[in-house]
Amino acid sequence: MGTDRAAQKPLPESARRTPLPPGTYIGVFGLLIGMFLGMLDGLIVGTALPTIVGELGGLDRFSWVVTAYLLATAASTAIWGKLGDLLGRKGVFMSAIVLFLVGSVLSGMAQDINQLIAFRAVQGLGAGGLMVGALAIIGVLVPARESGRVQSMLGILMPIAYVAGPLVGGFFTDHLTWRWAFYINVPLGAVALVVVGVWIRLKPASHPVRIDYLGASLLVASVGSLTLLSTWGGITYDWLSPQILGLAVTGAAATAWFVQVERRAPEPLIPPRLFGDRNFTVAQVLSFFLGAVMLGATNYLPQYMQFVKGQTPTASGMLLLPLMFGMLVVQTVVGRVISRTGRYRVYPILGGLMSVLGTMALLTLQVDTPVAVASATTLVLGLGMGFMMQSTMLITMNSAHPRDMGAASGSLTLIRTVGGSLGVAALGGIYVARLAEELTNRVGADEAASLSGAGSVTPERLKDMPQQLQHAYEAAVTSGLHGTIAAALVLSALMFLVSWLVREIPLRTVAGQDLEDDATPPHGLLEPERDAAPPAR
Known part of the structure; x- marks a missing residue:
């Protein structure tokens, strides 16, 4: 049986379905706009990055425009989730x-690459609460079995984010700024603020406020050390340098200490009990690989489209439409199918x-791959990301007790x-290293340093360079992309192997808010095992 089933018991018949309050789906629409902000930001900025770096300089810090945002988001996400559980999810969201x-406005006003990186970190601190806050509120308002309706609402916004996002980012870059x-x-x-403020109604938080300050500090130290290590290792510093070894030791020590603190904290940021559920643990591992593959592809494919295929930022966004549409269609369809069948x-x-x-x-x-073929090639990866994103979210929310929805x-x-x-x-480190190596082989070390070190090359400026330099740079960008995709292939293979560990466990059919104060373990909210559909083969 295992720990996943041991605590299962049937729901009372009266609790099998709970009517949703009037206006709930209007409020959920506001929550989805909040999630949309985070999705839109990454997609718009991706197509604008080559021009941003060309104007502000700092190709050697190019990845930090994205990494600073993600690092701040990662460091604050668990804190936002726990604050929502303790102080009230609506206000925290x-x-x-x-x-x-605030971070968005400051980023738009940045005058150099260092300012942009700093302001993106501020933006990322806020972004850490967008997805987690929206998911936690939806998790207690809408039963897992009814999530297909929410997915249909998400299907209204996701085409705008995934399709219009790159196009709008390219349009702003080409025609405005x-x-x-x-x-x-x-x-x-x-x-989003108006809709959530007016239409979301939640029970007030009734739990004692015990913020895990030590755990939060250790989490920031752990995530920060690991990110710096992966950014600087082999590029800025040698892998065996004191700086890299120090980061490795700091990251490992902070992670180990964080785990010990969470086991003893009255209100841990990430309750260890969540990982007692096999499906929850597997979903987190899959989510880790998904994040690396997804962001790696969406941030480095525009480089290829603009520098190698000579496309404008707007056009490069359009050329990623197969990837975005594949992700969108799969998420929308799978959400509805799961709601109908309960199998995932x-x-x-x-x-x-x-x-x-x-x-x-x-x-x-390759450098000479036709533009249409390069665009269509992205479709398959988009389908894979759609399947994985939808299922990991559903498995996570179904595996957690409503009391821990924010933490989950x-x-x-x-x-x-x-x-x-x-x-x-x-992947950014691999990209820059491969690009610099290929340039050095083709044009020599001095010319390669001037092209790759100063951040002076934009897609427009590349067109004005001598043909020999153009061909060399196109080949270098293609080589850099191949390095990042090869690493993404390894991660995808690991993701495929881990996915076989998922178990088919019935989905909740009752809204979490109605049972949030129940002390029953998570799977006490599910149907008994004998009523489950047979595992998918």
């Missing part, structure tokens, strides 16, 4: 939106398989963000 908007990639968050955030084990397996095939397809990209959603977002942060940093 709205506070996160406000901080995110890249700064509007950050300013656009302000009106959207204002709408097959989807993370499909997600892992499609991610492997998708990264293998991307390795075939915080764990999911934290681990996926850490995966993305480490992935972007590590």
